[in-house]
Amino acid sequence: EAGVAQSPRYKIIEKRQSVAFWCNPxxxxxxxxxxxxILGQGPKLLIQFQNNGVVDDSxxxxxxxxxxxxxxxxxxLKIQPAKLEDSAVYLCASSLDGGKETQYFGPGTRLLxx
Amino acid sequence: KxxxxxxxxxxSVPEGENLVLNCxxxxxxxxxxxxxxxxxxxxxxxxxxxxxxxxxxxxxxxNASLDKSSGRSTLYIAAxxxxxxxxxxxxxRLIQILSYxxxxxxxxxxxxxxxxx
Numbered sequence: 001e002a003g004v005a006q007s008p009r010y011k012i013i014e015k016r017q018s019v020a021f022w023c024n025p026x027x028x029x030x031x032x033x034x035x036x037x038i039l040g041q042g043p044k045l046l047i048q049f050q051n052n053g054v055v056d057d058s059x060x061x062x063x064x065x066x067x068x069x070x071x072x073x074x075x076x077l078k079i080q081p082a083k084l085e086d087s088a089v090y091l092c093a094s095s096l097d098g099g100k101e102t103q104y105f106g107p108g109t110r111l112l113x114x
Numbered sequence: 115k116x117x118x119x120x121x122x123x124x125x126s127v128p129e130g131e132n133l134v135l136n137c138x139x140x141x142x143x144x145x146x147x148x149x150x151x152x153x154x155x156x157x158x159x160x161x162x163x164x165x166x167x168x169x170x171x172x173x174x175x176x177n178a179s180l181d182k183s184s185g186r187s188t189l190y191i192a193a194x195x196x197x198x199x200x201x202x203x204x205x206x207r208l209i210q211i212l213s214y215x216x217x218x219x220x221x222x223x224x225x226x227x228x229x230x231x
Contacts, residue, residue: 043203107157
């Protein structure tokens with residue numbers, strides 16, 4: 001079974017530029033998560049989708065971050081404009097149907113904002 | 115607000131030692147607690163999941179315990195090997211009574227483990 005796929009794996013941009021990350025969850029998984037992991041910290045949930053609807057985006061900085069999952073499968077996370085403090089690893093995870101189901105994580109996208 | 119703390123932040127031990135990693139959380143109203151392993155440049159791999167009604171879970175050389183009333187969990191690694199070198203994260207899943215299928219994981223900051231030959 002293929003795991004959660006993410007691209008790109010690495011990205012370097014200058015502040016105030018825009019960047020987008022892509023995630024393809026495990027086939028059949030209804031729930032998709034985006035986490036931000038700053039160096040030395042644990043992952044922090046940014047947004048959770050159930051199919052193509054948002055379940056929780058309480059920690060998403062909506063003035064600069066946006067995410068979508070239009071067809072209920074793959075998802076994109078965008079930052080516009082990026083700030084220095086956005087440098088982090090962005091992890092995507094999916095689970096069969098949320099709730100108590102195990103979350104499976106992708107390898108992450110490492111973002112460096114200069 | 116739920117806070118999860120892990121100690122020590124880093125640990126370096128010789129091969130063969132038995133290890134204990136600690137995790138504490140401030141709010142005992144959790145659904146379950148999960149231990150993850152994170153290798154450099156890779157995502158998280160789930161190791162053990164303990165439901166709030168359980169006291170411990172075992173998988174191979176790993177044993178995780180949960181004391182919900184005191185807000186603590188430990189991950190015990192027996193006979194450590196160099197291949198165990200990684201960052202270990204614990205995460206608690208909050209009880210979301212009013213929201214369907216919201217299952218926010220709150221992570222600790224991790225323990226970076228190095229096992230040398």
